[in-house]
Amino acid sequence: MxxxxxxxxxxxxxxxxxxxxxxxxxxxxxxxxxxNGQLTLSNxxxxxxxxxxxxxxxxxxxxxxxxxxxxxxxSYPTAYWLSQTRHKQLWLLLIILPTWINLLxxxxxxxxxxxxxxxxxxxxxxxxxxxxxxxFTKTSFIFVAAYIEIPFMILPIFNxxxxxxPSLINASRDLGATNWQTFSKVVxxxxxxxxxxxxxxxxxxxxxxxxxTRLIGGNKVITLGTAIEEHFLVxxxxxxxxxxxxxxxxxxxxxxxxxxxxxxKGGHRE
Amino acid sequence: xxxxxxxxxxxxxxxxxLLLYAPIFYLIFYSFNAGTTMTHFTGFSWQHYAELFxxxxxxxxxxxxxxxxxxxSLLATIIGTLxxxxxxxxxxxxxKNSILSLNNILMVSPDVIIGAxxxxxxxxxxxxxxxxxxxxxxxxxxxxxxVLMVLPKLSEMNHSLIDAATDLGATNLQVLTRxxxxxxxxxxxxxxxxxxxxxxxxFAVTFFVTGNGxxxxxxxxxxxxxxxxxxxxxxxxxxxxxxxxxxIGGYYFIEQYNSSKKERxxxxxxxxxxx
Numbered sequence: 001m002x003x004x005x006x007x008x009x010x011x012x013x014x015x016x017x018x019x020x021x022x023x024x025x026x027x028x029x030x031x032x033x034x035x036n037g038q039l040t041l042s043n044x045x046x047x048x049x050x051x052x053x054x055x056x057x058x059x060x061x062x063x064x065x066x067x068x069x070x071x072x073x074x075s076y077p078t079a080y081w082l083s084q085t086r087h088k089q090l091w092l093l094l095i096i097l098p099t100w101i102n103l104l105x106x107x108x109x110x111x112x113x114x115x116x117x118x119x120x121x122x123x124x125x126x127x128x129x130x131x132x133x134x135x136f137t138k139t140s141f142i143f144v145a146a147y148i149e150i151p152f153m154i155l156p157i158f159n160x161x162x163x164x165x166p167s168l169i170n171a172s173r174d175l176g177a178t179n180w181q182t183f184s185k186v187v188x189x190x191x192x193x194x195x196x197x198x199x200x201x202x203x204x205x206x207x208x209x210x211x212x213t214r215l216i217g218g219n220k221v222i223t224l225g226t227a228i229e230e231h232f233l234v235x236x237x238x239x240x241x242x243x244x245x246x247x248x249x250x251x252x253x254x255x256x257x258x259x260x261x262x263x264x265k266g267g268h269r270e
Numbered sequence: 271x272x273x274x275x276x277x278x279x280x281x282x283x284x285x286x287x288l289l290l291y292a293p294i295f296y297l298i299f300y301s302f303n304a305g306t307t308m309t310h311f312t313g314f315s316w317q318h319y320a321e322l323f324x325x326x327x328x329x330x331x332x333x334x335x336x337x338x339x340x341x342x343s344l345l346a347t348i349i350g351t352l353x354x355x356x357x358x359x360x361x362x363x364x365x366k367n368s369i370l371s372l373n374n375i376l377m378v379s380p381d382v383i384i385g386a387x388x389x390x391x392x393x394x395x396x397x398x399x400x401x402x403x404x405x406x407x408x409x410x411x412x413x414x415x416x417v418l419m420v421l422p423k424l425s426e427m428n429h430s431l432i433d434a435a436t437d438l439g440a441t442n443l444q445v446l447t448r449x450x451x452x453x454x455x456x457x458x459x460x461x462x463x464x465x466x467x468x469x470x471x472x473f474a475v476t477f478f479v480t481g482n483g484x485x486x487x488x489x490x491x492x493x494x495x496x497x498x499x500x501x502x503x504x505x506x507x508x509x510x511x512x513x514x515x516x517x518i519g520g521y522y523f524i525e526q527y528n529s530s531k532k533e534r535x536x537x538x539x540x541x542x543x544x545x
Binding site: 008015019022023027078093094101107108109110112113117119151200204211228229252 | 300350372382410471
């Protein structure tokens with residue numbers, strides 16, 4: 001098979017060079033050019049010098065953190081109790097099913113639900129809180145982002161819990177641990193890898209959800225992704241956009257090292 | 271562990287399911303609205319479906335989207351499968367690992383980064399933005415998932431199968447087509463399927479590289495959603511929901527078929543061993 005190896009690696013290697021390595025190098029290269037096409041460091045100076053960009057980056061990371069936290073708090077119990085049900089594979093399939101619906105359609109649904117006369121406001125009136133401005137607020141952005149990410153958090157955690165050896169739990173109970181001790185000392189530490197994979201799968205996309213900031217956040221929230229989209233497609237300042245892109249890549253690498261495992265979409269829909 | 275349905279843990283699960291599905295059904299429910307808003311249901315009607323089917327521009331976009339998805343997943347499957355074979359053939363561990371890391375870059379990168387860097391790349395090459403740039407991008411971001419689906423199948427394969435075939439005088443091509451491909455077909459099919467759904471789902475990358483003349487469904491929905499509510503989009507989403515159900519059905523059918531085939535083969539082998 002040796003002889004053929006060189007032959008069938010050609011298209012793949014070409015892909016690696018042209019679509020993985022070249023674009024990454026180009027985005028770094030582009031970040032050193034200003035809007036007039038001159039080679040400078042001014043983009044980085046602007047980025048680190050003016051408070052606006054740093055504040056935007058901090059805000060974006062903060063929002064991603066809140067979204068990840070909300071998603072984790074909802075997903076962990078779901079995954080845990082899901083793994084105890086009888087038809088767990090079927091239930092899991094039902095959890096994954098919404099991820100097959102186009103993200104934009106889900107965002108669009110919330111434009112209707114959160115609108116002035118929408119279902120969410122009807123509910124608020126019903127419980128006596130009265131109608132509120134829901135759409136185009138930061139809270140609605142966090143809510144919709146968490147809604148979209150929940151299945152991607154449940155799946156890795158579910159897999160980790162499912163792989164857990166039940167005799168460890170029995171052993172812990174036999175040795176006199178309370179339910180809470182069993183959970184905090186045995187179950188949670190042993191499923192931490194699933195949590196890490198889930199955090200990775202949620203945090204990185206949350207930094208770049210520009211369509212949600214536009215459709216749901218009403219430009220009140222600006223994430224790194226929104227800023228990149230704005231610079232590339234609206235103001236046409238590719239250099240600055242690339243600089244923010246480089247920052248996003250660095251953030252991504254940091255998160256990947258912090259959470260250890262290198263898997264995202266692959267674990268998404270199994 | 272048997273629980274009553276009203277056990278609070280089950281109630282929690284039901285609430286999560288309700289949360290996950292309510293928006294989708296809300297969307298579909300209003301597609302049958304005789305009125306034009308997503309807030310007041312005034313009566314049942316098919317009128318938005320009629321509008322959708324009369325909208326030739328929309329139908330054209332749907333067909334373009336399907337064409338892109340089909341072509342890109344097909345090409346990505348071919349390149350990805352060849353890539354998996356190439357990676358499988360690498361003996362040096364460090365080289366294999368670094369190629370795998372490179373392979374996964376597009377899997378973990380945020381969509382905006384992929385979109386922006388591809389936009390720079392295509393402009394750098396002087397390629398006109400449109401059908402071809404969208405197709406190339408979709409092929410590019412679907413290749414890694416195919417590799418990841420095929421590679422485990424190759425590792426599962428017993429190497430003595432290849433040795434036996436070679437010993438019995440099979441040429442390299444025969445080994446590949448008669449031994450290797452039949453074994454890894456389930457992985458290839460899953461990879462194709464994932465690539466297809468990635469392409470259908472993608473918005474951000476397409477949005478960056480699509481230019482002015484060409485649109486896919488996601489880009490069109492985004493444009494319409496920015497203008498506000500149009501129940502034609504609801505009708506479309508109901509149809510897309512049905513389509514996803516069909517796709518999932520197809521996918522599980524393939525999986526089921528593969529596993530039952532494997533099962534049968536195993537049973538047959540065991541039966542032979544007992545004899």
